[in-house]
């Protein structure tokens with residue numbers, strides 16, 4: 001084939017595992033190396049907060065308010081087409097939502113590659129190692145199964161947040177993921193810090209091959225599992241996995257007290273497993289990017305790009321949006 005194909009990487013991993021942390025590092029690396037990266041960012045919430053962390057000059061396409069793996073087929077292909085046509089990047093990172101099953105995305109990118117000059121080179125999955133370990137020892141519910149799928153599809157696996165695990169636990173997580181995926185290269189990381197040569201190396205071969213084989217295997221497995229389904233539409237089986245996940249987006253009318261907000265977050269019901277936002281506090285001068293992932297809370301000073309409202313997104317399973325909303329309204333009115 002005469003023309004060069006644009007490398008596509010899919011960044012997968014559960015909510016809050018460290019995908020954006022990796023994305024910003026990878027973008028810096030490729031930009032410094034004289035290559036032009038572009039991003040397709042998918043968010044369950046209605047606002048793209050992670051996009052705030054990516055330099056303004058990086059072309060970005062946003063798919064908001066839902067998970068690409070569930071939204072109408074074609075959205076992702078349209079975003080790829082637009083970036084390829086308008087920006088001619090050297091590589092494209094697709095950051096999926098933390099609840100996405102990467103198989104659907106792999107499928108859509110490989111379909112798109114029949115029509116546009118793009119090539120899926122690798123699926124990179126970032127694993128919240130402490131969370132995976134705890135789930136493996138306790139509940140093993142839907143989240144655990146989704147993490148398993150995300151791990152199975154990967155060519156490169158980052159076992160992240162190892163700073164939060166004792167040395168003795170590392171081997172246990174390592175053994176678990178290698179059992180699910182003996183093909184991927186596996187790396188322990190802190191703040192998704194990885195040797196970028198490993199990602200460079202993925203731009204060489206056709207790493208998508210493993211992913212495609214995995215798609216086939218999983219589809220076969222899934223169709224067997226859902227054999228009795230009446231609504232058995234092509235490759236949409238996994239909807240069952242996260243139809244229960246929901247997001248509430250709160251736009252603040254006024255600044256809230258930082259301590260009261262922190263206390264509110266620490267008391268969120270356990271069904272809310274991810275939250276993030278951009279906030280102005282009544283008792284601080286700066287604005288903050290706030291993160292809450294698997295019980296860890298983090299506030300970073302930020303000067304948002306463009307006009308960004310004070311907003312927070314809460315993601316979880318079957319929680320009362322109304323309860324979250326009224327608690328936040330109370331915080332706001334306490335500051336009237």
Ligand SMILES: Nc1nc2c(ncn2[C@@H]2O[C@H](COP(=O)(O)OP(=O)(O)OP(=O)(O)O)[C@@H](O)[C@H]2O)c(=O)[nH]1
Pocket residue numbers: 013014015016017018019020021022050097098160161162163164189190191192274291292293298
């Ligand atoms: N302690 C610790 N925190 C980390 C590490 N990596 C990332 N974090 C923090 O975890 C939070 C979530 O990180 P992100 O990179 O935004 O995670 P994500 O996977 O992009 O999240 P979603 O897009 O919501 O799915 C942030 O507060 C990070 O600073 C790590 O290795 N150790």
